[in-house]
Amino acid sequence: MLDLSKNFFELFGLPVSYTIDNTALRERYRELQRSVHPDRYANASQQEQRLAMQGSTYINEAFETLKDPLGRAQYMLRLLGVDVDADKETTKDTAFLMEQLELREALSEIRSQPDPLGAIGDFVDTVSGKLNHVIHEMAADFENPSTDRLDAIRENVRKMQFLRKLHQEAETVEAELEEELL
């Protein structure tokens, strides 16, 4: 039903760019949902309800993809014809991998710190900082995606997956500590 030849950016009336206007994205998302959400068709025919469901689902998917820095990068790579699926191999940046090991070790020892809540807070901030750094690099590379730069982006996508996982685990630990100590 929705014009599938349009990419997610076009669907939201936004320029194809890694740097995204979050306010505009959110606003257009609401407007699109207002026109297709199943609640608007609760009293319509079954086919209209079905289409509304599909349309609303599609808009949710587009929104989730564009608002997420990792999802957005992967999606833009796909638009540029880079096969992201074949990207299952892991990064070969040994310095990065060493650092990951060290970070994981630090996370596993955080409970024995004198102030575990403060320590986990700092840890989450550190990982967030690294994620932001990667996002900035990608934004610059997407400005002018030459072959070299595309390779750099793919590498950063892989790194981001590592950092994401670590960030999630750190937040879980933080939540557990808060439950125990507060």
Next chain:
Amino acid sequence: MALLQIAEPGQAAAPHEHKLAAGIDLGTTNSLVASVRSGTPETLPDEQGEHILPSVVAYTPSGVLVGNEALANAHADALNTISSVKRLMGRGVEDLRLLGDELPYDFAQTDSAVPRIRTRAGDVSPVEVSAEILKVLGKRAESALGGELTGVVVTVPAYFDDAQRQATKDAATLAGLRVFRLLNEPTAAAIAYGLDKGADGIHAIYDLGGGTFDISILRLNRGVFEVMSTGGDSALGGDDFDRAIAEWIMQQAGIERPDSTVQAALMRAARHAKETLTTQQVAAIELEQPAWKGSLDLGTFNGLIDALVRKTISACRRALRDAGIMADEVEDVVMVGGSTRVPRVRELVGQFFGREPLVDIDPDRVVAIGAAIQADILAGNKPDEEMLLLDVNPLSLGIETMGGLVEKIIPRNTTIPVARAQEFTTFKDGQTAMAVHVVQGERELVDDCRSLARFELRGIPPMVAGAARIRVTYRIDADGLLEVEAEEQTQGVRASIEVKPSYGLSDNEIADMLRSSVEHAHDDMEARKLREQQVEGDRVIEALVAALEADGDELLNPEERGRIDAELAKLRKLVAGTDANAIEQGIKTLENACDFYVERRMNSNIRKAMAGHSVNEFEQEAD
């Protein structure tokens, strides 16, 4: 101030008939029905003027009683009087062990996954018991509003899982009601509070009912309610406060093994004491059998429930974290549910959010009122209404992978409706079948999550291990209900299966129940089917006529319009007749004939939604 609306010339809104719709709050302890009448949402009373219907069903020798009449029966016949049945909705026989001995009913030994309660009227499932309550509320609404209901919105705790939602929807269907939408209770409360009236910002809804607790964090932006996160406990509520008091009385009075009559008396005394302590410092307690007198002061009561209330605060903390905000970013905290009358609850919630919670609307009625407003909009009575709800799924949905681990497919707090797919492959050479186990929950091990459904995908072409590509798709609709599909992709073999999680009832079971119920003898069934098809036919005709009026000229050429008009006329004739099957067929034919038109409409709506922007931007780009 409301703005006056002026129709565009030539597009004058056709005077449309006001459709009857109602919102139903199907609560653990009490239920209500509300509707929007002359623009004002209000709860509807029964003939005695009572708005609240106790969620109690009694199976007596002279028939089924619901509400206060059933409650009066509880003393004499506890085993045939079912209360708090909401706690059993969507629960499996296995889950009953978790609820322990709290339920004084006689459960039938059964092979079925759904528990059945032994009563005088035979074994009944929780869905059937709930349907009795819904029937009474539906009838109450129809007699108050003077006509047949087009549809209803039924509320569920935000934290209800898929099985519990499905069971609730089944109960409404069994009660003969058409469900527009299942609506989360906190969201309903947010609507009732008129948060759509310009109060943009972030709001927390704290909803502590008889048997369930929910916390939802919502962002409101120009009429759009976006649920940011939700959390809670579907087995924690005011009943637990009662139980804590009852246990305390047992200790004080030296009661060791109460039978079901004493247990019922204890619960009554406990509930009474709890209610007294919402306004008094001390509550006197008196038991007749065994004879005992005592008193409970507020401080002791607070001590008894402190751990329970703190559990709700932990859930609030999690919900804020999921929403990615701090407590001080929350502008209002809205209190919902009778149990928020307990002073200790208000105190701890106020402390946590650092502001006085809002209690302006009767916490017992606020959910039903919100549901009525939403039902009115969904019925199409307010075509220009700007309000829209974007809700989330409360619990992560995953699939079992090797080693009993869970791979999450749709994480919790994802906006619905949503579809997510993931690819899996075979583990052994020549493997031709794959077991799909659908689970719900946040934990990493399958055993710690709730099992929703299992099915097998068969007919995978034999290949070496790891070569097959099986795409498993999870879809959640706007009611929060899940559907799962698996499909083998490499060789174009489209073996796929759709499952609906199994704790509800299958469509056949519902049909059987309708058929077997005494009220629907054979002739009734025929008449009912005809009536249903006529209603459905009228609905389709009406929807199409409204669509054609709005944009038929714009989107259809005369030839296309002619074809649709011809099919429309055919269906009109069928609906006026008495052949239910022919009407059913006619509806399908008309829908098929309109397929292309419906698609054009949807695309045109989207274009219109985006029109303002695109024009501006293209102009800018052209500069």
